[in-house]
Amino acid sequence: MNIGHASKRSGVSTKMIRYYEQTGLIPKAARQDSGYRDYDDADVHRLRFIRRARDLGFTVGQIGALLELWSDRSRASADVKSFALDHIAQLKEKIAEIEAMVRTLETLADHCHGDDRPECPIIEGLADGNGTFSTPGQREPRHFGQPGEHPARRRSDAARRATHQ
Amino acid sequence: MNIGHASKRSGVSTKMIRYYEQTGLIPKAARQDSGYRDYDDADVHRLRFIRRARDLGFTVGQIGALLELWSDRSRASADVKSFALDHIAQLKEKIAEIEAMVRTLETLADHCHGDDRPECPIIEGLADGNGTFSTPGQREPRHFGQPGEHPARRRSDAARRATHQ
DNA sequence: ATGGTGCTTCCAACCATGGGAAGGTCAAGC
DNA sequence: GCTTGACCTTCCCATGGTTGGAAGCACCAT
Numbered sequence: 001m002n003i004g005h006a007s008k009r010s011g012v013s014t015k016m017i018r019y020y021e022q023t024g025l026i027p028k029a030a031r032q033d034s035g036y037r038d039y040d041d042a043d044v045h046r047l048r049f050i051r052r053a054r055d056l057g058f059t060v061g062q063i064g065a066l067l068e069l070w071s072d073r074s075r076a077s078a079d080v081k082s083f084a085l086d087h088i089a090q091l092k093e094k095i096a097e098i099e100a101m102v103r104t105l106e107t108l109a110d111h112c113h114g115d116d117r118p119e120c121p122i123i124e125g126l127a128d129g130n131g132t133f134s135t136p137g138q139r140e141p142r143h144f145g146q147p148g149e150h151p152a153r154r155r156s157d158a159a160r161r162a163t164h165q
Numbered sequence: 166m167n168i169g170h171a172s173k174r175s176g177v178s179t180k181m182i183r184y185y186e187q188t189g190l191i192p193k194a195a196r197q198d199s200g201y202r203d204y205d206d207a208d209v210h211r212l213r214f215i216r217r218a219r220d221l222g223f224t225v226g227q228i229g230a231l232l233e234l235w236s237d238r239s240r241a242s243a244d245v246k247s248f249a250l251d252h253i254a255q256l257k258e259k260i261a262e263i264e265a266m267v268r269t270l271e272t273l274a275d276h277c278h279g280d281d282r283p284e285c286p287i288i289e290g291l292a293d294g295n296g297t298f299s300t301p302g303q304r305e306p307r308h309f310g311q312p313g314e315h316p317a318r319r320r321s322d323a324a325r326r327a328t329h330q
Numbered sequence: 331a332t333g334g335t336g337c338t339t340c341c342a343a344c345c346a347t348g349g350g351a352a353g354g355t356c357a358a359g360c
Numbered sequence: 361g362c363t364t365g366a367c368c369t370t371c372c373c374a375t376g377g378t379t380g381g382a383a384g385c386a387c388c389a390t
């Protein structure tokens with residue numbers, strides 16, 4: 001089976017399949033006479049596993065561990081469970097972080113008239129950090145976003161100008 | 166004021182300050198005779214603005230727009246407000262995504278005994294799950310499909326290592 | 331003057347993904 | 361046969377935000 005077919009059947013892009021092979025997450029694929037990579041059902045199965053794990057927010061490093069747990073018939077289900085619970089806790093932390101942002105922004109926005117006058121507590125809050133900011137203590141790694149995901153959305157003129165300049 | 170001092174006073178690392186200058190988010194800094202960058206209070210003020218905006222999850226591009234809105238005394242507060250509301254909606258979307266992951270994982274984990282036996286619905290869900298996981302409606306008897314040989318990536322407690330890396 | 335620290339620039343890495351170029355392979359149609 | 365087009369190969373580049381490091385000056389205190 002060619003890589004394209006394996007890609008369609010697994011939902012993992014060909015780019016990613018090659019990348020996973022290159023980084024050692026999956027073993028080197030067999031090759032056809034032509035030099036094309038050759039996949040079988042077991043490979044597709046593993047790729048689907050990977051895609052589902054990614055959909056659940058696991059990093060590639062974590063997926064490597066999950067693959068090992070998958071293939072290790074002697075490991076206890078408790079090992080898997082604690083791994084999952086760990087990840088759940090991480091995700092919840094992330095949610096809490098973003099919720100804090102939302103709360104702050106909503107507070108600021110609530111106090112903004114949103115009319116044609118220039119006074120704006122939102123900008124002032126950013127500029128002067130007056131009480132409205134319950135400071136998030138530590139400045140931790142940012143990327144709460146799913147990488148590669150840059151949703152095209154409607155933006156104000158100012159935003160468009162700034163990003164497309 | 167040297168960059169190090171400006172960094173301490175603004176909470177933005179020197180690396181980031183140079184990066185922001187390089188990418189045009191902030192204007193090129195003045196220079197001292199020595200060639201060192203020279204900052205004044207207004208610069209620090211702007212850097213703090215940036216840091217707070219980052220803490221609220223705005224991208225650098227969005228911050229550029231916010232800086233414009235900040236310095237534009239004629240803009241209506243409605244402009245800022247819609248910008249903020251837009252961002253809030255975005256953050257909420259992200260929260261919903263992660264919450265969906267959590268829900269799925271919790272469902273899987275709930276069904277896992279978490280004892281020393283190997284049977285584990287979490288791994289099985291990843292291996293044989295129904296694509297979206299959104300509703301854990303189970304189909305199919307599941308059996309333990311092992312992927313092909315797993316090469317030399319033989320690590321005992323890979324799970325612990327992966328979560329701590 | 332010597333050492334330590336701060337500053338400069340440049341270059342690379344992280345993660346996951348996508349884009350694209352330059353070229354090889356294959357199966358179909360004429 | 362030969363062309364076309366879809367597919368595959370490897371290689372390099374870009375993203376976003378940040379950090380790390382190296383090589384080499386500038387500054388300050390002793």
